[in-house]
Amino acid sequence: MSDTITWGMMLRKLPSIAKAIPRVVKGMKVANVKDPTQPCGLGWSFEQATLRNPDGPALLHGDVSLTYAQVNQWANRIAHHLIEQGIVKGDVVAVFIENRPELLVTILAVAKVGAISALLNTSQTRDTLVHSVNLVNPAAIVVGEELLAVFQAVRDQVSIDATRTWFVADQDTWSHPGIAPHGFVNLMTASVDADSENPASSQQVFFDDPCFYIYTSGTTGLPKAGVFKHGRWMRSSASFGMIALDMRPEDVVYCTLPLYHATGLCVCWGSAISGASGFAIRRKFSASQFWSDVHKYQATTIGYVGELCRYLVDQPPSADDGKHGVRKMIGNGLRPGAWNEFKTRFAVDHICELYAASDGNIGFTNILNFDNTVGFSLMSWELAAYDHDSGAPTRAANGFMRKVGKGEQGLLLAKIDDKAPLDGYTDPQKTEKVVLHDVFEKGDRYFNTGDLLRNIGFGHAQFVDRLGDTYRWKGENVSTTEVENILLQYPHISEAVAYGVEIRNTNGRAGMAAITPAESLATLDFSELLAFVRQQLPAYAVPLFLRVKVKMETTGTFKYQKTRLKDEAFDPGRTGDDPIYAWLPGTDTYVQVTEQVLSDIQGGKHRY
Structure with a gap:
């Protein structure tokens, strides 16, 4: 990994570390x-x-x-x-x-x-x-x-x-x-x-x-x-x-x-x-x-x-x-x-x-001015192995979670203790949902951030991605469930699955939704659908891409196969018979994505 921090890089920082020590001590006292x-x-x-x-x-x-x-x-x-x-x-x-x-x-x-x-x-x-x-x-x-x-x-x-x-x-x-x-x-x-x-x-x-x-x-x-x-x-x-x-x-x-x-x-x-x-x-x-x-x-x-x-x-x-x-x-x-x-x-x-x-209860800061890192944290944290489909941390045969190695990505878990209490939510039940118990040893408690980070050495980490039912676009967190609920209010849609997809050279993930028409594709008016969604959702949450599916595939436990949908994204070459539509900047309808439209989007012709 080119971003891994080495001993040589750390040694070059020693003068700036020495200079920063007095204010770090003072800052920690105030904090x-x-x-x-x-x-x-x-x-x-x-x-x-x-x-x-x-x-x-x-x-x-x-x-x-x-x-x-x-x-x-x-x-x-x-x-x-x-x-x-x-x-x-x-x-x-x-x-x-x-x-x-x-x-x-x-x-x-x-x-x-x-x-x-x-x-x-x-x-x-x-x-x-x-x-x-x-x-x-x-x-x-x-x-x-x-x-x-x-x-x-x-x-x-x-x-x-x-x-x-x-x-x-x-x-x-x-x-x-x-x-x-x-x-x-x-x-x-x-x-x-x-x-x-x-x-x-x-x-x-x-x-x-x-x-x-x-x-x-x-x-x-x-x-x-x-x-x-x-x-x-x-x-x-x-x-x-x-x-x-x-x-x-x-x-x-x-x-x-x-x-x-x-x-x-x-x-x-x-x-x-x-x-x-x-x-x-x-x-x-x-x-x-x-x-x-x-x-x-x-x-x-x-x-x-x-x-x-x-x-x-x-x-x-x-x-x-x-x-x-x-x-x-x-x-x-x-x-x-x-x-x-x-x-x-x-x-x-x-x-x-x-x-x-x-x-949450943890913060990382790039105090030492390395490139491509969120820095280090004074709180206790670990990166745990996780299930790629569910996003949940996995437990080994002994019942405890497994820490990933240097250079690997893992789910960030932040220890909850006196130094890093978890303030949580106004609803205690919602708070309890993000707390993991008996994680690496009996009696410990960790906050599940739902985020993937990579350990690049010397306590420094690199942000990789966000898991779960939210994705980030335009600096805002978008709830997939909220988007799905709005789409389902539209009379001509019977099923909807929302997720975030990557557009080349943009930050975060753009909104995409797989939809099943209530009757047929011919009954969908894409201008009317876009106008409806724009009226109901904040601008950053409006899906930029739609995938029309005759039938939605689910897992054995009736969960939608979001991992596959995210992977195939808005590339018509990978989505089989499912047509893909895009809302291009400056327009007021969704248009079908052809190979040329895909090339224009990924080539930066349309600025999202």
């Missing part, structure tokens, strides 16, 4: 809060950063630039208003706002109260949104004007008191709070005269208190709410901000990732707060505007997912590609094929690739 009476978490961290850098930029968005002192006072006013309205520690406040300063200030205010932000995915609509809200039984909701119509469509299906249904105008509300529509309370107007001092409640938040609910794809097709505690916030922000990136007040992190996900919110914003650094955000990622934003905000650090890097590489080359202040980047999903090209073309010194799951 591992053990005293149950020690205040900590998001609100506390932000207050510490404000003391350290009160007049430095904290939040940058468009032409808005707010200092740490300004953001802290703004969040304090909102926190005091929430307390006046009866929001107490442990209450859930659903937050439904796109990437902008108001989202982060609201989350910060909720954290200072000791309440829990339920971070609703802004792509969700209809039944999925109703499920996500009702799953956590919120005492209140804060809705951004940009998502008002989406919320209004489901408002009568979620029971939240009108006096606690807060509205945030879609503008710079620091300067102009705007006007709320009938039936909503304008959060910024209502809190404008509240106390701007730190609330006493932010000193009453401890490591075991929940900070957010972050939604992950459920195997039933509907999202699960993962619990993210304040102790984990401390581990995340210190591990990435102090240990991995060495963030300082003069740094600025530029993040275009959605802030309802842990990479954007906890890794990128957490790193910025850890260093009392600036945090520049954009509503949605733009490849053409990315580097001009980097210059505008004088960013030194960028947050990424693999897809984002590919879009940047696909932009026409420019003589200015390497002329910027970015020296480090943090994120996940940058595959080996694109790693060196990105690093060279854009002159980024350190790619701090990481691996973490918002619902």
Whole structure:
């Protein structure tokens, strides 16, 4: 394996390891809060950063630039208003706002109260949104004007008191709070005269208190709410901000990732707060505007997912590609094929690739700046042999699981102990499903990540793939069950199996579904079917390929043969009599895949 780390490679890193030791020791101390009476978490961290850098930029968005002192006072006013309205520690406040300063200030205010932000995915609509809200039984909701119509469509299906249904105008509300529509309370107007001092409640938040609910794809097709505690916030922000990136007040992190996900919110914003650094955000990622934003905000650090890097590489080359202040980047999903090209073309010194799951108990970080690795973890982990069809770990004759060797890929299992507790989900039964018992010895417990990694030596790992009933596309986890359920609602489809397939030179897996028509192929109107699916699913979850099957093959236990379907993918030369259809970018129907269409897709003519 060319990516295997050797003794020689390690020895060359010794000077940088020696230099990093003091901050690693300090970072580990901050990260591992053990005293149950020690205040900590998001609100506390932000207050510490404000003391350290009160007049430095904290939040940058468009032409808005707010200092740490300004953001802290703004969040304090909102926190005091929430307390006046009866929001107490442990209450859930659903937050439904796109990437902008108001989202982060609201989350910060909720954290200072000791309440829990339920971070609703802004792509969700209809039944999925109703499920996500009702799953956590919120005492209140804060809705951004940009998502008002989406919320209004489901408002009568979620029971939240009108006096606690807060509205945030879609503008710079620091300067102009705007006007709320009938039936909503304008959060910024209502809190404008509240106390701007730190609330006493932010000193009453401890490591075991929940900070957010972050939604992950459920195997039933509907999202699960993962619990993210304040102790984990401390581990995340210190591990990435102090240990991995060495963030300082003069740094600025530029993040275009959605802030309802842990990479954007906890890794990128957490790193910025850890260093009392600036945090520049954009509503949605733009490849053409990315580097001009980097210059505008004088960013030194960028947050990424693999897809984002590919879009940047696909932009026409420019003589200015390497002329910027970015020296480090943090994120996940940058595959080996694109790693060196990105690093060279854009002159980024350190790619701090990481691996973490918002619902898990383990994180890997590429602290030593090797190529093509998620780095190492300070937690205990093993890679176990697994069954290729079911994705489940296998047990040997003695009842225990088998560890795979160096260079082999295996299922990542993370040990659950005091150092790495599993916060789990809001539903204890769902948590129990991902916990394995008696794994390598009697009495041990491990979290099953459902991900395949490869051990490349010296404690370093390389991400390989995601198993199970989700796949990743456009930086989002897609639940195959959710896609199947939507397809089955279409009257002319009787069976549907969804899965992820690889398109050459793209990150993640694109959505594909094998479908059986209720009557015949002739009854399917592909334009109508695509319009139906696009209305029901977020854009990233709409299947790009369809395989029409007269009859669906199943295993002896009536499970669909997904492994074979994934393997044959959308190649008409391998799918026998089953016709394949593709939704090509910029069109509004599915067209049949011929050898020429396949060649165009794999050759990059169609940019997915």
